[in-house]
Amino acid sequence: MIGILLLLSAILLIVYAFYKWATLNNDYFERQNLKYMKPTFLVGNTGGAFANKYTPAEFLDMIFQAFPDERIFGFFDFRAPKFAIRDPELVKEIAITSFDNFQDHEGVVDEHIDKLWGNSLLLMRGEKWRNMRATLSPVFTGSKMRQMFDLNSECIDNVVRHLLQKAEKGEKIDIEMKDFFTRYTNDVIASCAYGIKVNSFEEPNNEFYKNGLEMFDFTSIRKIIKILIIMQLPAVARALKIPVVDANVAKIFRDIISDTMEVRKKNNIYRPYMINMLMQIREGTLTHQTGKGKEKDKGKEGFATVEESDIGKLSVNRSLNDDEIVAQCFIFFLAGFDTTSTTLTFASYELSVNPDVQSKLYKEIAETNEKLAGKRVTYDILQKMPYMDQVISETLRKWPPLPVMDRLCVKDYDYNDGNGLKFKIEKGTAVLIAIYGFHHDPKYFFDPEKFDPERFSEENKHNIQPGTYLAFGIEPRNCIGSRFALMEIKAILYYLLLDFSFEPNEKSQIPLKLKKSSFNMRAEKGVHLELKPRKK
DSSP: OHHHHHHHHHHHHHHHHHHHHHTTTTTHHHHTTOOBOOOBTTTBTTHHHHTTOSOHHHHHHHHHTSSTTOSEEEEEETTEEEEEEOOHHHHHIIIIITGGGSOBOOOOOOTTTOHHHHTSTTTOOHHHHHHHHHHHGGGGSHHHHHHHHHHHHHHHHHHHHHHHHHHHTTOOOEEEHHHHHHHHHHHHHHHHHHOOOOOTTTSTTOHHHHHHHHHTOOOSHHHHHHHHHHHHOHHHHHHHTOOSSOHHHHHHHHHHHHHHHHHHHHTTOOOSOHHHHHHHHHHTOOOOOOSTTOOOOTTSSOSSOOOOOTTTTOOOOOOOOHHHHHHHHHHHHHIIIIIIHHHHHHHHHHHHHOHHHHHHHHHHHHHHHHHHTTOOOOHHHHHTOHHHHHHHHHHHHHSOSSOOEEEEOSSOEEEEOSSSOEEEEOTTOEEEEOHHHHHTOTTTSSSTTSOOGGGGSTTTGGGSOTTSOOTTOOTTSSOTTHHHHHHHHHHHHHHHHHHEEEEEOTTOOSSOOBOOOSSOOOBTTOOEEEEEEOOO
8 A cells, every 4th residue: 555655646746847847947937927828738939830830921021020019928838838939129139139048949969979960050059159150151142153153044944944845845935843843952052053964854852852851741740749859859859869861861971072072182083163162271272362352242133132141241260170071961961952942832822913013024034035145144233133022022921931030149139119118038048039920011012912023122222111121131241152142043043934925724722821820831732833824
């Protein structure tokens, strides 16, 4: 009897201890005298998102609209208390003015366990990130984009040739656009980053493409559990040495990049590939231009293009080891493979359901092509096409491929709204900025569900409040590759629309609905369109 009582007591003690652990932070925001979303036991306010009960838009809108009159409020990411910001001035304060307090992303990947993610610019922290940002910044200037543009154009030639061959055979060209554009971005990254020629339309099951799909497939229970452990139980992930990227996929990428570097060094090969530029950085021969020949791109590359901050323009003498080179090539592949193709997919949908917009864009393209008189379009000419830029800027507003960003507090920050609300954002606490929420708030963008490129016209763009348009984040920790992404997007749309119109077909879902997913902005049933050859 005593044994049974002792056993029951032990069980009750364990249950009580677990309950206290699970609810340890539940009064966190009450102690701060801050409004907050009431958490569900153990899963907080984000469990439903991981269980795919919401689309990313629905989840972020739920967070953003929880307290519409508050500049900042609290919510729970499972057990972890976090702050949500819905005021653009506070966004600038957190991300720019007080950057020293909030300079890191929240990522918890151990660089010794997952060398691809852990050594990437995205998840580097502190001084290591600052030095790497300044080191990599010269790779992504406008002048380097001009050098890569011909490589991009070669990939586009493969795409257009593939489609024209179908048209010449009289085939109806019905396409699922996400798959189509992912193949294109896959080939561009393989060429521009690694110097490897891939044609995903002629070789649909090539290794690059299959590995990219594998990395972005978060639908399996095994992957969801793995991500949850890494994010919510980092100590367990480190103890079990759980990587984000499966070991076999990581090895394939490492071998490809290592073999490519070895061949280029041995044979003294140089072309404007990213991998060559990273090798130049390692040798100390690639830096920011100063004085004569200095970059003069500011203000000329479209509304969405983000400017490099002073941190990115610092002069640093930092070499890169092989792990770091491989990691930057890897993260460059991931960013280009998915987010750029996502933007193109939504752009094609909007053009198909807004024929007036498509007609106006085609007119600009046709007039530009006529002025070229048979010459190829260039990087600089694309920058001089205002309506093209308006269409892409509006696509990124309505359908931001990365709909949220975060900042990690690395040094205690004292908040004071000037009206009596004072509290401390403590070191180690994360702040969430719902990009989708800002982009769809009628306070900042009138009739936000309407696709209206005129928001970004010369006459109207000054009305966009700073801190509300965050397609590529906000400096200093904004997207270093915005120029490259926009180059890819504008170039393929130019050549596709020159020969084809985007038309809905019998599989098109109109209006488009998003898929319930924890991570990605995806169309529920894909984006199915017909590419109809234009009559010449």
